[in-house]
Amino acid sequence: MGPEHVAHGMRVSYGLPYVTPDLVTAWERGIASPSGPELTALAGVLWCAPGELIGRPRTLREHRIARGLPPEDVARAVGLELSRYLRMEDRDDFSGTERQSAALAGVLELSLPDFVAVTGREGRLAELLRSAVDTRWQAYVRPVGKVVPLERHVLEKVLQELHQDYQGQMVASLSWGGNGAADQAGDAGRDFLERIVERFWAKAGPYG
Numbered sequence: 001m002g003p004e005h006v007a008h009g010m011r012v013s014y015g016l017p018y019v020t021p022d023l024v025t026a027w028e029r030g031i032a033s034p035s036g037p038e039l040t041a042l043a044g045v046l047w048c049a050p051g052e053l054i055g056r057p058r059t060l061r062e063h064r065i066a067r068g069l070p071p072e073d074v075a076r077a078v079g080l081e082l083s084r085y086l087r088m089e090d091r092d093d094f095s096g097t098e099r100q101s102a103a104l105a106g107v108l109e110l111s112l113p114d115f116v117a118v119t120g121r122e123g124r125l126a127e128l129l130r131s132a133v134d135t136r137w138q139a140y141v142r143p144v145g146k147v148v149p150l151e152r153h154v155l156e157k158v159l160q161e162l163h164q165d166y167q168g169q170m171v172a173s174l175s176w177g178g179n180g181a182a183d184q185a186g187d188a189g190r191d192f193l194e195r196i197v198e199r200f201w202a203k204a205g206p207y208g
Helices: 003-014 021-029 036-045 050-054 060-066 071-078 082-091 098-107 112-118 122-134 137-147 152-174 181-194 196-207
Strands: none
Touching: 003 021, 003 036, 036 050, 036 060, 060 082, 060 112, 071 082, 071 098, 098 112, 112 122, 112 196, 122 137, 122 152, 122 181, 122 196, 137 152, 152 181, 152 196, 181 196
């Protein structure tokens, strides 16, 4: 099917009169992203599930669509008014209680990294991890534990390993010698810190 056929199907069968071949092409190229209703209509025209068009879900809305759930069902399962839940989807920041967060993780079958991301905790986690590897990691076990529901002994092991990896990399970079050693160490350190959450999940993954 060409973009013109897809656009026609969405206009006629799903009541989206503004969908043009150019808009469909923009979706294909990643220039624009379809909204929830647009994604559902697009999947209908292409005879597939919405989740097949998303790839790896990243946002709260994408996780819901990937599971094929209407927002009403998720809001009911979590114990929120529909309007409040939809606002959270719009902000991509779930701010429910611990019980509601646990219910959300269950109904959307979220992995631990996805749970942390959709509940808006990933930025805080990155901040804590950067401080932990740069100073005394022991002081950050409890704060990280408030963000990531992992057992204390697991967090201690992961933070200690991250700290050792970071400090070891910085020492190795400086030991290269030469006038550019400090710059090389700085570049290596920045790269490590930029990917700190990814490194954390790589080490914690088997436990989560």
